[in-house]
Amino acid sequence: MLPTRLPHSSIQATCRHVPKTSFPLTSRRALSYTRPTLAATSIRLTSEDLKATTPLAEKLRDTGIWRTRAPSKATQPDFVEEQTKRRTRTSSVPKSPSVKGDKQRVHLVSDKLGDDIVSYIGPSLERHRGCDIIDINPGAGLWSSKLNDLLQPRSHLLLEPEAELYTPFLKSLLQKSGTRLVPKSGILWKDLLSVLTPEYLPHQTQHPRGSEKLQQRNDTLLVTANFAFHPKKRFRMFDSITLMVLHQFIESIATNSLFQSYGLVRMLIWTRFDDKTRILPRFMQRRGISAVLSELYCDHFREVCGTANGDPLWFKRETQLEKASSLWTAQRMRDAGTVMPSGRSNESYREAVANLEQGIAIVPGSSVPSFDRPYHDVLSKLKEKNELAEGFDRHTDPRYKQMQRYQWRENWEVKRHLCLYEWQQRLDDIVEAKKSGRATPEEIRDMEAAWHASMSRNGAKHMGEYITYRDNLHFMRQNPPVMHWDRRDIEPLAVLPDEFYPNIECCLLDLQPKAVHPLMREMGPNSNRAGDSFELIMRSMLSIGTQPINKALAALWPGAAEFIIPRWHSIRDSERGGIDVDSSHASLTPRMLNSAQWAELLDLWMQWPFRPSFVDLIGRSQDEGTVHGADTDFGTTIDL
Structure with a gap:
């Protein structure tokens, strides 16, 4: 169970014993940041990124598009033998020397992941059965085939800029009725606009500006795209062309341009795992203009699948807020009858389900905040080893000093977090006194003045820590929560790197536009x-x-x-x-x-x-x- 609300007196006593000068200079960084859960992705492809574990991945590998530099062990006999076998195996596949391809593109190659996604969000896709599909960068075609099999569309436009390379992969899909390969790029607006015409979409009608139908959902058209690139594609001042295109797709909802000229059209978009962090943030610090616009323009914006390790960022939200967000999502999934496919859950979801089954309620801000830090696991293991060894030798064993250093840090953080909780508790009391009317205006003014004077005595670092904690808490306490992430009705399916080729974890974003303020x-x-x-x-x-x-x-x-x-x-x-x-x-x-x-x-x-x-x-x-x-x-x- 979560700790109960602490009395003011005990916390104030603790805070009085933590003077300003007792906090290290790195206190704000220690509170707001943590180590990324994923190692920084290499800019250059290596042999570790090109493991072909499925038949489709092997077929992509055999095109010869993806190549890496020979490793330093290239002269070793075992390696030479393996390379000889690979050349023999690939030499039987006819390749045209004129065929070139973009090796920065990442493809879904796991048939199981495709099936799991379809079964997971299939009920919400049923309303699009028999629709028209605009499919940008289908590539190897696995995801395109899964959508086609489920929805049985009346037309399926495949906008593939590398048609010569990927036609063999799309052969079975092209044999289906209504499917058409268009050798054009979906991110070159002149090519995309040339497809948004009656010639290609005879069943769709573009509505004039000001028409009420522009603000109505159009389930007869569905857009899907693959903008997953590794390394990231740069364009002018943009470090990722995917981010730019995503932003333009969201802005098109308000301007009723591109696909949104046919009404409010749903979009399913594949990106790299780290391309979504600004547009679908998981904490307040990353919520910029693009995220705010998505909240204003989208009914839902959710991550269907993604990395099991969370976003690879330094920022870290308070643990109780993360647990509450996961618990609420698990409750929504239970209410809707949504079942997580086997083997696709992450640790936070499993913990949320356990809390739900035990009837544990998590109320943001109801207990002293805590932050998961990498050193917590290290300290826990050191304590276990210390007990087994009947105590490290404090003079000769370096583990003793390491354990002592981490213990001091933990003790210091506990005191600091108690102060954060006390400051927020007193602010909540003022708000509650105003709302309930249990205090006179004079008493409320005295409470406000006392709280303001107390906060003014804190240094800038301490105030920065508190403001970050307070603002994230403020987002979660609203109904509904402010950010799309905390409103999600499904937990993202956990993916593995080898389910994509090259082996770069990707995520699938699901955007449903809504009527925009006039x-x-x-x-x-x-x-x-x-x-x-x-x-x-x-x-x-x-x-x-x-x-x-x-x-x-x-x-x-x-x-x-x-x-x-x-x-x-x-x-x-x-x-x-x-x-x-x-x-x-x-x-x-x-x-x-x-x-x-x-x-x-x-x-x-x-x-x-x-x-x-x-x-x-x-x-x-x-x-x-x-x-x-x-x-x-x-x-x-x-x-x-």
């Missing part, structure tokens, strides 16, 4: 530019995302805060994600805003009689260097 659709010529202005507003405010809302609005344009703040009621309503505490340390900040609050901000902005024009906003953004804002990779939309 003002956010006002983009481009012949509009009031509300949507264009909104993106500039977001970039400006998120570039100073930890500043109070009133300061962010004042920096955006003079007079904006004076007009908007008094009328922006949701930022003070705790039921809608607001905070109503008179202290700069408790103020709502831009990065804490949920999608409904962003929409309300846009409404108020357009009501402001003295708002600047779109052109003036662009000029100010460029002068202040905030055009790119929080997601610098997505500063502009570029057509390839």
Whole structure:
């Protein structure tokens, strides 16, 4: 069971014994970061990335597209013999010397993984049976075949830029009725737009701007694409072309362009495991503009399958929040009757199911926070060995000093986490006193003043730790939670590297667009530019995302805060994600805003009689260097 709520007195006594100077200089990093769970992926393909464990992987290997440099042991007899066998085996496969291919592409090659995905999300795909499918980069064709077998589409367009290379792989699929191979690229907009025509999609109708049908779901069209590349493909200022294309696909929902000109069209997209971290973040620190836009434009945005080890990032969210998120997902899956395929669960899901069966409820913020650290496992093993050895020799055994050092760190973190909990507990008491009316206005002002004075005595590092903890907790306490990750209705299936060729773990993203706020659709010529202005507003405010809302609005344009703040009621309503505490340390900040609050901000902005024009906003953004804002990779939309 989780620890119960601790009394103020015991925690305050602990915090009084932790002076500012007792925290190491690396305290903020220690709280906010942890080691990545996956090793950094090599930029260059190695022989370890090219293990062919399925017949389809062997067929891809035999094309000769993927080659690696000979390892240093190339002169060893066993290695030479193996290479000779491989050349003999591949020489029987006829290859045209004129065929070239992109060896950065990654393909699904596991028939079992394809079947598991279809059985997992098959019920939600049933509404697309008999639809039209636009399939970008089908490549080896395994995923395309699985979708075709399930949905029996009336038409299936395969946009394959390397048609000559992959036609043998797609041969059986091309024999099915309605399937058509189009030798064009799906990420070159001129090629893609040439396919979005009655010639290729005779059953679909593009709706004019302003039509109500643009805001209705179109289940007769489904888009799937494979944008998994290793190494990442770069384009101009973008470190990953996949991120750029994903961002443009999401923006097309608001502009009703590309596929979304036929209505709200669902998209199933394969990417590398690390290409989704900015657009589908698992914690507040990574929630930038693209993530906020996906919350505004998508009914659901979920990860169907992915790495079992979590995101390979330094940031780490508080353990209780992670467990609560997994528990809620397990409950949603149980309520919906969703069954996890055998062998596909990760450790967090298994723990959540166990908690669910035992009736354990996890309430975010109800106990002292903790953070899983790699050194915890090391310390635990050292303690076990110390007991077995009846105590390490403190003078001669280096393990004793290592164990002592880790124990000191653990003790120090426990004290620090007690302080974080006490600060948040007192803030919660103020909010509850206001909501319940159990305290007079004078008493509430005294509580606010005391809390503010207490927080002001903390150093910048300690405040940074608390703000990060508070903001992540704020996201989880709302109903529904702010981020798509915490709203997910399925837990991602765990994949293995050798289920792809080359052996790079990938993930499948499932995006279902929703009706967009009318003002956010006002983009481009012949509009009031509300949507264009909104993106500039977001970039400006998120570039100073930890500043109070009133300061962010004042920096955006003079007079904006004076007009908007008094009328922006949701930022003070705790039921809608607001905070109503008179202290700069408790103020709502831009990065804490949920999608409904962003929409309300846009409404108020357009009501402001003295708002600047779109052109003036662009000029100010460029002068202040905030055009790119929080997601610098997505500063502009570029057509390839």
